[in-house]
Amino acid sequence: MSNIKLGRVNMPKLLRQMRHRTSQVRDLVFIRDPIYRKETKTTKSGGTLAGPAVNFGYESDSHAAQTEGTNAAYHADSPELVLPGLKCLQSPIISRVGTLERTGHRITGACSFYTPSLDYILAMDNFSETTQFNELESYDKLIDIERIIERADDYSATATSHTVKTFADKTSGYQLDRLQFKIKSGTTLTKIALSGNEGGSTKSLTWSGSLALSSSEYITIDVPLRDLEAGDKTSVYKDGVRTELTAGTDNTILDIDKLYGASTYDLLSLVLTTSSGLVELKDIYFYKEAEWRIEAIKDYRDEYMEVSAVRVRGERGSRRRAYG
Amino acid sequence: MAKDYLNVIERALMMGISDKINTLTATGDDIYVFGQFPETEDLKFPCIIIQQIASGVQEKFFGENISFGNDTSETGEAYGIGFMIHLMTDRDTKVTVGSTDYKQRRLLNWLMLNVANALQDINWDTYEEEDLEILERHVLAWNDIGFMPQVDWYGASCRMSIVFLNKR
Numbered sequence: 001m002s003n004i005k006l007g008r009v010n011m012p013k014l015l016r017q018m019r020h021r022t023s024q025v026r027d028l029v030f031i032r033d034p035i036y037r038k039e040t041k042t043t044k045s046g047g048t049l050a051g052p053a054v055n056f057g058y059e060s061d062s063h064a065a066q067t068e069g070t071n072a073a074y075h076a077d078s079p080e081l082v083l084p085g086l087k088c089l090q091s092p093i094i095s096r097v098g099t100l101e102r103t104g105h106r107i108t109g110a111c112s113f114y115t116p117s118l119d120y121i122l123a124m125d126n127f128s129e130t131t132q133f134n135e136l137e138s139y140d141k142l143i144d145i146e147r148i149i150e151r152a153d154d155y156s157a158t159a160t161s162h163t164v165k166t167f168a169d170k171t172s173g174y175q176l177d178r179l180q181f182k183i184k185s186g187t188t189l190t191k192i193a194l195s196g197n198e199g200g201s202t203k204s205l206t207w208s209g210s211l212a213l214s215s216s217e218y219i220t221i222d223v224p225l226r227d228l229e230a231g232d233k234t235s236v237y238k239d240g241v242r243t244e245l246t247a248g249t250d251n252t253i254l255d256i257d258k259l260y261g262a263s264t265y266d267l268l269s270l271v272l273t274t275s276s277g278l279v280e281l282k283d284i285y286f287y288k289e290a291e292w293r294i295e296a297i298k299d300y301r302d303e304y305m306e307v308s309a310v311r312v313r314g315e316r317g318s319r320r321r322a323y324g
Numbered sequence: 325m326a327k328d329y330l331n332v333i334e335r336a337l338m339m340g341i342s343d344k345i346n347t348l349t350a351t352g353d354d355i356y357v358f359g360q361f362p363e364t365e366d367l368k369f370p371c372i373i374i375q376q377i378a379s380g381v382q383e384k385f386f387g388e389n390i391s392f393g394n395d396t397s398e399t400g401e402a403y404g405i406g407f408m409i410h411l412m413t414d415r416d417t418k419v420t421v422g423s424t425d426y427k428q429r430r431l432l433n434w435l436m437l438n439v440a441n442a443l444q445d446i447n448w449d450t451y452e453e454e455d456l457e458i459l460e461r462h463v464l465a466w467n468d469i470g471f472m473p474q475v476d477w478y479g480a481s482c483r484m485s486i487v488f489l490n491k492r
Contacts, residue, residue, distance in 0.1 A: 319366065
């Protein structure tokens with residue numbers, strides 16, 4: 001990044017120094033939802049529709065390129081972006097306002113993030129390498145670790161099955177939104193399995209795929225844990241290249257909202273599966289997220305950006321525990 | 325025993341819609357019906373929310389004695405009850421009907437027609453928890469069909485009214 005103008009403020013250096021003194025410097029996960037292609041039609045009974053494909057407007061389940069009709073380039077492949085490691089200064093750090101609405105009670109909030117300049121972000125790991133990211137946009141998501149609910153010790157072993165965490169009896173799961181960890185290995189990660197005890201039977205949530213890891217640098221993996229069905233997808237980026245992970249189960253899919261902390265409704269373990277070799281993990285967090293949506297961006301060119309963000313989704317833990 | 329027609333009709337309406345519309349989807353377990361606006365943590369999509377917005381005497385009979393069927397000894401009147409039926413679905417929810425996947429506006433279109441059909445077809449005898457005599461039902465047009473970008477929800481609402489025999 002030697003050719004990046006850091007400006008008089010030198011925001012990256014400021015963030016590095018401030019993070020030792022205040023927790024207002026946050027390590028965020030940048031998420032942009034996939035852009036799904038639209039349902040289209042090019043044929044009619046007994047023939048082809050005249051003109052380009054008719055676009056019905058609603059989305060299909062695929063973000064892949066679309067080549068129907070005469071205008072073949074109207075949708076490029078646009079999968080979800082999940083890029084951890086965006087350091088920002090947040091003010092205020094937690095903004096939470098309960099609002100009574102027709103649909104009950106909703107948690108909202110607003111804050112500002114101060115980020116390094118766009119040039120600096122564009123030169124960061126993953127951000128620089130994927131062809132999909134060009135700037136922060138309104139409605140992009142910034143996921144913050146609001147509170148670490150469970151954490152695991154650093155892990156290092158040579159094996160194919162890695163029990164990274166065995167939870168204490170009666171460890172509840174309903175507060176967990178996501179799992180984040182850093183991993184370094186010359187192996188390939190094939191499965192992340194979180195298991196729990198739901199009503200006396202062991203259930204699991206697995207993220208499966210084939211992710212070639214790096215033996216020289218840690219890769220940050222951040223996956224969702226709630227409201228999942230078998231077949232749901234998430235993404236891990238390494239050097240700007242996306243690996244798709246698919247949700248599944250080893251038995252019956254786990255609904256962690258139901259794990260309220262009794263001995264028959266609790267978390268059991270986190271197990272990773274890799275090809276054979278040395279695997280090192282650190283910074284293993286099971287956390288409650290704060291989902292911020294970017295609403296406005298002020299770009300001070302070479303210096304920094306001020307990003308106004310709002311929180312439109314939020315849930316009370318008491319209700320999440322009660323309703324499961 | 326005190327009459328409880330408003331609750332009986334409201335509950336029958338919800339049961340009837342859910343029972344009918346969920347038989348049309350591939351899993352038979354896709355569409356949630358709520359009797360009031362659910363709390364955020366309890367909200368699931370797609371959902372149908374039944375909101376009672378009005379009730380009152382529709383038409384009094386001359387002399388107030390009624391003689392429907394064998395009920396010659398009772399008094400009463402035609403009583404009306406009005407509902408708003410709200411449909412909501414979010415951007416990601418998918419419902420499979422037959423072999424076709426429905427999402428977003430397509431799902432909303434499907435729901436509007438099939439909820440209207442369910443409203444027209446409810447057999448009150450099946451769902452009533454107290455003997456009902458429904459005289460009329462009117463389903464009006466769907467309106468406020470649209471998208472809320474702040475929360476990624478698609479929705480529509482319609483009014484309906486039911487007139488029943490309020491015997492006592």
